[in-house]
Amino acid sequence: MKILTSEQIRKVDAETITREGISSLELMKRAATAFYRFFTEKYTDRNTSVIIFAGVGNNGGDALVVARLLYKAGYSVKAYMVEFSNRYTEDCAHNIRRVKAENIPYKKILNKEDIPDLSPFDVVIDGIFGTGLSREVSGIAADVITRINESGKEVVSIDVPSGLFPDRKTEFAVKATETVTFQIPKLALYLPENAGFTGNVRIVNIGLNQEAIAEAETDIYLTEKREICNLLKPLSKFAHKGTQGHALIIGGSLGKCGSVSLASKAALKTGCGLVTAYLPKCGVPAIQSGFPEAMALEDEGEEHIRSIDYDLKPDAIGIGMGMGLHEETAQAMCQFLQQKRTPLAVDADGLNILSRHPDWLGLLPAGTILTPHPKELQRMIGEWCDDYEKIEKTKALANRYGVILVVKGAYSMIIDGEKIYVNSSGTPALATAGSGDVLTGMITGLLAQGYKPSEAARIGVFLHGMTADIAGECIHPRSFVASDIIENIGNAYRSLEKKN
Numbered sequence: 001m002k003i004l005t006s007e008q009i010r011k012v013d014a015e016t017i018t019r020e021g022i023s024s025l026e027l028m029k030r031a032a033t034a035f036y037r038f039f040t041e042k043y044t045d046r047n048t049s050v051i052i053f054a055g056v057g058n059n060g061g062d063a064l065v066v067a068r069l070l071y072k073a074g075y076s077v078k079a080y081m082v083e084f085s086n087r088y089t090e091d092c093a094h095n096i097r098r099v100k101a102e103n104i105p106y107k108k109i110l111n112k113e114d115i116p117d118l119s120p121f122d123v124v125i126d127g128i129f130g131t132g133l134s135r136e137v138s139g140i141a142a143d144v145i146t147r148i149n150e151s152g153k154e155v156v157s158i159d160v161p162s163g164l165f166p167d168r169k170t171e172f173a174v175k176a177t178e179t180v181t182f183q184i185p186k187l188a189l190y191l192p193e194n195a196g197f198t199g200n201v202r203i204v205n206i207g208l209n210q211e212a213i214a215e216a217e218t219d220i221y222l223t224e225k226r227e228i229c230n231l232l233k234p235l236s237k238f239a240h241k242g243t244q245g246h247a248l249i250i251g252g253s254l255g256k257c258g259s260v261s262l263a264s265k266a267a268l269k270t271g272c273g274l275v276t277a278y279l280p281k282c283g284v285p286a287i288q289s290g291f292p293e294a295m296a297l298e299d300e301g302e303e304h305i306r307s308i309d310y311d312l313k314p315d316a317i318g319i320g321m322g323m324g325l326h327e328e329t330a331q332a333m334c335q336f337l338q339q340k341r342t343p344l345a346v347d348a349d350g351l352n353i354l355s356r357h358p359d360w361l362g363l364l365p366a367g368t369i370l371t372p373h374p375k376e377l378q379r380m381i382g383e384w385c386d387d388y389e390k391i392e393k394t395k396a397l398a399n400r401y402g403v404i405l406v407v408k409g410a411y412s413m414i415i416d417g418e419k420i421y422v423n424s425s426g427t428p429a430l431a432t433a434g435s436g437d438v439l440t441g442m443i444t445g446l447l448a449q450g451y452k453p454s455e456a457a458r459i460g461v462f463l464h465g466m467t468a469d470i471a472g473e474c475i476h477p478r479s480f481v482a483s484d485i486i487e488n489i490g491n492a493y494r495s496l497e498k499k500n
């Protein structure tokens with residue numbers, strides 16, 4: 001699904017009106033109705049008392065249509081117009097007249113004294129600013145937003161939290177519990193620095209013109225289930241372990257060999273035919289007894305890897321988990337990179353070694369997948385002042401070395417050249433020890449099956465997230481562990497095959 005800028009969204013909006021021969025009021029009604037459906041499913045009790053803040057633009061217009069719909073449905077509704085300007089849009093002005101005609105409680109807020117006490121209300125609906133925000137919020141709009149944020153109430157934002165810039169850094173905005181955004185995802189809604197503003201993000205369809213969306217050019221996408229389904233290769237009836245790819249997992253050091261076990265299991269559970277774990281001597285007995293499906297190769301080092309030496313031809317390699325930073329291990333990794341051109345995924349200490357020796361980045365085979373968490377990323381690209389700069393710096397690294405970066409987080413981002421794929425699956429349950437090892441194993445397993453690196457990264461990240469979405473019903477997120485991810489990979493595949 002395309003992520004577009006506010007400018008592009010405005011164009012799609014206008015094209016929808018022209019090409020479908022509908023009025024802008026009709027489109028506003030569709031948007032408000034989609035919001036209303038979400039709201040009434042979440043707040044089923046019609047005694048819920050709702051305070052609605054509207055601005056003078058079309059976001060405010062949406063809010064007033066929502067006020068009318070909720071009022072008609074029996075909710076207790078009070079609407080307030082935050083008059084930060086007297087330049088009302090036509091559709092907003094039209095809906096003010098309708099609200100008044102329908103006798104819905106309605107007041108203007110011109111200065112601080114007009115801001116109502118929020119304590120009697122159950123929920124706040126925020127329709128002050130939408131994608132039309134063009135400068136920092138100030139004056140009465142800022143006062144209202146501050147009061148909303150101090151209220152401790154549940155806040156449902158229309159389209160975007162008011163004050164959030166869809167395409168650039170935001171300092172101040174409504175802190176929503178839910179954001180119901182209209183059909184086209186906006187990048188700002190998925191950036192970690194905006195998590196406090198957006199709350200849960202829900203995308204609702206408002207029937208925008210599909211051709212107009214198709215014509216909009218972008219390099220940024222929100223990955224959805226449907227796209228991942230389309231990437232999956234069918235399983236051949238004649239498949240055998242020799243046709244499904246052989247993954248080699250290299251890592252481990254004394255006390256950290258479990259990571260290799262997790263990654264190897266994850267690779268196999270993701271569908272590759274064979275997996276070999278390569279570890280220092282201390283790790284081999286445990287993996288042989290604990291994970292009999294894997295083959296194991298031991299390094300000459302007792303407690304850490306000293307030379308990466310093997311005599312087999314894997315289809316893909318995952319390296320770095322639990323490997324430690326011993327200088328002998330680093331040198332072994334350097335030699336390995338000089339000699340092998342197998343499709344590769346690098347994680348954890350593999351990345352830390354590369355951060356210490358940035359000149360070795362040039363040794364990575366084209367299309368290598370790097371899977372840093374924020375701290376590892378920072379070691380590679382240095383500090384960033386905001387998420388937009390982080391993206392630019394990461395893109396520069398990806399382009400310079402021809403590699404793919406999986407920037408891990410609540411919405412992990414896969415950066416491949418100029419393209420950015422924002423992942424939409426997963427829950428905080430995935431923030432658990434070994435979760436990254438499992439992800440690298442899954443991606444390596446997919447690479448071994450012959451998926452292109454960008455596809456392997458996107459499928460791996462999505463499936464990994466899905467395991468938490470699926471298991472959330474029976475395993476509490478707090479007690480979800482890395483082995484639970486592995487256990488649920490099959491369920492994630494099954495869920496991908498279902499229509500909805």
Ligand SMILES: NC(=O)C1=CN([C@@H]2O[C@H](COP(=O)(O)OP(=O)(O)OC[C@H]3O[C@@H](n4cnc5c(N)ncnc54)[C@H](O)[C@@H]3O)[C@@H](O)[C@H]2O)[C@H](O)CC1
Pocket residue numbers: 009010012013027028031055056057058059060061062084085089128129130131132133134135136137138141158159160182208
């Ligand atoms: N295609 C869709 O998704 C649809 C979206 N709709 C809704 O329309 C808004 C966008 O509406 P717009 O009138 O363009 O702007 P806003 O309501 O966001 O902003 C109002 C107005 O305020 C001015 N302004 C901007 N920044 C400031 C500021 N800091 N201080 C004061 N004034 C400011 C500027 O002139 C804006 O025009 C979208 O989010 C949806 O909610 C449609 O209803 C349906 C289709």
Ligand SMILES: [K+]
Pocket residue numbers: 059126127128129130157158159160161162
């Ligand atoms: K809003």
